[in-house]
Amino acid sequence: MTLIAMISAKGSPGVSTAALAFTLTWPAPVLLAECDPAGGDLLAGYLARYELPPDRGVLPLASSALRGTADQDLTGNLIDLDAPRQQRMALPGLTEPAQSASLNLAWTALGEFFSRMTTRTVLADCGRLAAAHPPWSLLAQADLVLLTLRAHSLRTVSPAVSALSALRRQLPEGFVQQHVGLLLIGGGIASREISRHLGAPVVASLPWDPQTAAALCGDGRGRRRAPLMRHGAAAYDAVTERIAAQRMDSALSRRDTEQLPVTL
Numbered sequence: 001m002t003l004i005a006m007i008s009a010k011g012s013p014g015v016s017t018a019a020l021a022f023t024l025t026w027p028a029p030v031l032l033a034e035c036d037p038a039g040g041d042l043l044a045g046y047l048a049r050y051e052l053p054p055d056r057g058v059l060p061l062a063s064s065a066l067r068g069t070a071d072q073d074l075t076g077n078l079i080d081l082d083a084p085r086q087q088r089m090a091l092p093g094l095t096e097p098a099q100s101a102s103l104n105l106a107w108t109a110l111g112e113f114f115s116r117m118t119t120r121t122v123l124a125d126c127g128r129l130a131a132a133h134p135p136w137s138l139l140a141q142a143d144l145v146l147l148t149l150r151a152h153s154l155r156t157v158s159p160a161v162s163a164l165s166a167l168r169r170q171l172p173e174g175f176v177q178q179h180v181g182l183l184l185i186g187g188g189i190a191s192r193e194i195s196r197h198l199g200a201p202v203v204a205s206l207p208w209d210p211q212t213a214a215a216l217c218g219d220g221r222g223r224r225r226a227p228l229m230r231h232g233a234a235a236y237d238a239v240t241e242r243i244a245a246q247r248m249d250s251a252l253s254r255r256d257t258e259q260l261p262v263t264l
Contacts, residue, residue, distance in 0.1 A: 001117050001118050001119070001120065001121055001122075002121045002122070002143050002144075002240075002243060003111065003114045003115045003121075003122045003124060003141060003142045003143050004121065004122065004123050004124065004142060004143060004144045004145075004146065004239065004243075005035075005124045005126050005138065005139050005142040005144070005145045005146070006018065006019050006123065006124065006125050006126060006145075006146045006148060006183070007126045007127065007128070007129055007134075007139070007145060007146070007147055007148065007163070008127070008128050008129070008147070008148045008149065008163075009128065009129055009130065009147070009149065009159035009160050009162065009163035010128050010129070010130035010159050010163075011128075011156075011159065013148050013149050013150045013156065013185050014148060014150070014185045014206070014213060015125060015127065015128075015148040015183075016034075016036070016041050016125050016127070017213045017216050017217065017228075018148055018183060018185065018206055018232070019032055019123050019125040020032065020042075020046060020216050021206065021212075021216060021228050021229060021232035022123055022232050022235065022236075023081065023088050023090070023123055024081065024088060024216075024229065024232070025229050025230075025232040025233035025236075026088075026121070026232075026233065026236045027233070027236060028120070028121060028236070029086075029087050029088075029119060029120035029121070030087070030088055030089070030120055030121045030122075030123060031078070031089045031090070031091060031114075031117070031120050031121070031122045031123065032081075032088075032089070032090045032091065032123050032125065033058065033090075033091040033110075033114065033122055033123065033124045033125070034057070034058060034090070034091060034092055034093025034094075034125050035058060035093065035107075035110070035124045035125060035126045035127075035135050035138060036093055036094070036125055036126060036127030036128075036131070037094070037097065037100035037103070037126075037127060037131050037132060037133045037134060037135065038094075038097050038100070038127050038128065038131045038132075039093055039094045039095060039096065039097050040057070040058070040092050040093020040094055040095070040125075041093070041217070042079075042090055042092050042093070043092050043095070044218070045216070045217040045218040045219075046216055046217065046218050047079065047090075047092075047218075048218045049218070052079060052092075054095065056076065056077040056078070056079070056092060057077055057091060057092035057093060057094070057095075058077075058091055058092065058093050058094060058103075058110070059094060059099055059102075059103070060073070060077055061073060061074065061077045061091060061110070062103055062106035062107075062109070062110055063106070064077075065106060065109035065110050065112075065113045066105070066106055066109050070109075070110075070113045071113075077091060077092075078090065078091055079091075079092065089120070093125070097131075097132070100131075100132060100133040101132075101133055103133070103135070104133060107135040107136070107137040107138040108137040108138070108141075110135075110138055111135075111137060111138035111139075111140070111141035111142070112141060114138075114141075115141050115143075124138060124142070126138065126139060129163050129166055129167075134170075136170045136171065139167075139170075139171060140171050140172060140175065142179060143179065143243050143246070143247075144179055144180075144181060144203070144239065144242060144243050144246070145167070145179055145180045145181070146181055146182070146183040146203060146204075146239075147160055147163055147164065147167075147180060147181070147182055147183065147200070148182075148183045148185060149182065149183075149184065149185065149194075150184075150185045150186050150188070150208075151184040151185065151186055151187060151188040151189050151191070151194060151205070152186055152187075152188040152189075152208075153188055153189065154189070156188075157189060157194055157197065157198070160182070160198055160200075161198065164176060164180070164198060164199070164200060167180060176200070178246055178249070178250070179246065180200055181200060181201050181202065181203035181242060182194065182195065182198065182200050182201065182202045182203060183202075183203060183204050183205070183206065183235075184202055184204075184205040184206070185205075185206050185207075185208060186206075186207060186208030187207075187208065191205060201242075203238055203239060203242050204235035204238045204239055205231070205235075206228060206231045206232060206235065207227040207228060207231055209226060209227045209228035211226070212226040212227070212228040212229060213228060216228075
């Protein structure tokens with residue numbers, strides 16, 4: 001179906017909060033996969049008030065993907081955020097950053113598994129590129145990589161320059177141009193200026209909403225109609241339209257490069 005990876009350059013621009021806001025508001029079935037090498041936030045944050053089994057999540061599913069049994073083991077590793085509807089599922093992340101090294105060989109298998117899923121969109125929260133052991137091979141299989149940054153000032157935008165350079169070095173040639181877009185958090189510098197400065201399109205924007213962000217981190221109560229949640233729901237159309245346009249461009253490029261049959 002669709003794999004969307006969400007990343008940030010460094011600091012805390014809100015990539016995990018944005019991923020959770022998307023998951024809780026999007027109108028289509030979705031799976032939030034915590035693939036941050038620095039560790040997941042759900043169990044200690046949004047889901048902290050629940051007593052949940054600690055032995056489920058991305059690490060055991062990664063082992064299953066390497067064994068070829070991820071299809072059978074998926075459900076047992078998920079948490080239903082919208083029980084019992086199973087429309088909004090979550091795959092908890094690592095509990096210790098030290099575990100990230102053990103996933104280096106598994107990111108490819110996980111990315112392939114997520115890309116093959118036919119029942120729901122996968123939102124992979126991949127955290128900061130500045131962390132140790134970024135999941136490059138998973139990012140390389142995404143239909144869209146959203147680089148998340150605050151639009152407040154040059155100080156908050158400038159880390160994206162080095163992040164985009166790293167993406168160009170680590171991912172296949174042409175991938176960044178075709179599959180990477182920007183997700184802006186808050187106001188400040190105009191989106192067209194950020195896009196021109198970074199050489200990447202702005203796909204969607206979310207407001208700076210500290211109260212709702214705190215609620216999504218498990219601190220306080222939020223409102224379903226809060227600005228962050230409303231804009232999260234509205235971002236669905238922009239993101240899916242971007243992916244559809246990319247797929248159309250790829251199909252046209254393949255058609256243009258196909259050799260015509262030779263008749264003698």
